Amino acid sequence: MSIGTKAKISIGEFSRNGKCRTNKEIKALDHDMQSQAKLIPFGILDVVTGLVTFIFGTSVETSDFYVDCLILWWKGNKQRYEHITELVINLDNGPDLASNRTQFIKRMVEFTDHIECRVRLIYYPPYHSKYNPIERVWGILEVHWNGTLLDSVEKTLKWAASMIWKGLTPTVYLLSKTYQKGVSLVGQEKKRYELYLDRSSNLPKWDVVIEPI
Numbered sequence: 319m320s321i322g323t324k325a326k327i328s329i330g331e332f333s334r335n336g337k338c339r340t341n342k343e344i345k346a347l348d349h350d351m352q353s354q355a356k357l358i359p360f361g362i363l364d365v366v367t368g369l370v371t372f373i374f375g376t377s378v379e380t381s382d383f384y385v386d387c388l389i390l391w392w393k394g395n396k397q398r399y400e401h402i403t404e405l406v407i408n409l410d411n412g413p414d415l416a417s418n419r420t421q422f423i424k425r426m427v428e429f430t431d432h433i434e435c436r437v438r439l440i441y442y443p444p445y446h447s448k449y450n451p452i453e454r455v456w457g458i459l460e461v462h463w464n465g466t467l468l469d470s471v472e473k474t475l476k477w478a479a480s481m482i483w484k485g486l487t488p489t490v491y492l493l494s495k496t497y498q499k500g501v502s503l504v505g506q507e508k509k510r511y512e513l514y515l516d517r518s519s520n521l522p523k524w525d526v527v528i529e530p531i
Contacts (some may be wrong), residue, residue, distance in 0.1 A: 319407045320363040320451040323379065323510070329355040331469045355471060359478075363452045365408075368484035369395070370455055373491045374475060380497040381414045381422035383431055390491055392433055399416035404436045410447040417441065417526045420511070427514045431531040441524040448461045455483055523529075 358375040360383070363367035371394070373387040399405065409415055415422055417439060430437045442450050462481040468474045471492065479490040503511065 319405065320365055321384075322330060322361055322410055322447070322450050322452040322456075323412070324359045324456045325467060326360070327357040327359060327374075327474060329357065329468060329471055329474060330510060331467050354469075357471065357474060358383070359456075360384065361455055362387070362451045363455055363483075365451050367398075368455075368486055369398075370481075370483050370486065370488040371395075371491070372459075372478050372488050372524045373493050374471075374478070375495075375497075376471075377491045377495060377497045379414055379499065380499055381419055381425055382499050382501065383493070383495075384415060384422070385425035386495065388429055389432065390493065392429075396433070398452055399433075399435075402435060404438055405433070406438045406440060408440050408442070408450055410450055411441045411524075417517075417523050420508050421501045423515065424503055424507075424511045425510050426528055427531065430514070430528045434530055436530065437528045438526070439524075439526040443524065458483060473490060 355376065358377070358379055360373045360375065362371040362373075363369070371391045373390060375383050375387075377383065411417075413419065417423065426437065426439070447453060459478060459481050463477040466473075466477055468477070475490050475492060479488060481488055514529050514531060516527040516529065518524075
């Protein structure tokens with residue numbers, strides 16, 4: 319799997335400097351940029367089948383948000399992966415996804431136990447996120463809704479769901495849960511979850527295997 323986020327989406331009648339698909343000119347705001355809401359896009363790509371899942375959060379980017387997205391994705395797709403013994407996830411080394419982020423590791427250990435399958439985290443090094451396959455999906459989405467006024471949450475989700483990637487349309491969710499920033503583990507609790515990790519001897523930060531509890 320390949321996972322990752324893109325820039326937050328401001329909901330409102332804002333100019334996006336793109337080409338619209340109508341014969342009639344669309345009026346958009348180029349000042350007074352007070353957004354109605356902001357959405358955090360999180361994408362999950364199955365690099366083998368081409369299946370794409372988009373999850374749009376309404377709160378803030380945190381480790382808990384990212385892992386809740388994975389749980390939501392798993393609930394909708396677990397029957398496809400009942401045969402696997404290891405789930406490999408390619409991801410960027412963002413601050414809330416890093417392998418030294420204690421809350422992320424805690425939640426990933428819990429996720430691993432939940433799906434009853436070994437999880438392997440493979441990180442792209444700094445400044446190499448463009449090689450993460452999910453980035454190509456984000457590029458197609460930008461082209462797809464280029465010039466569209468994303469002036470409501472419902473419209474944004476609808477446009478995302480109508481994108482086509484390798485002949486398939488994405489599954490789209492809205493995650494409206496509220497999250498708290500700055501959650502972390504200390505002391506013995508931190509050491510407890512580290513016991514379930516098998517870090518590569520050569521690349522301990524970039525190659526991490528998590529075993530179910």
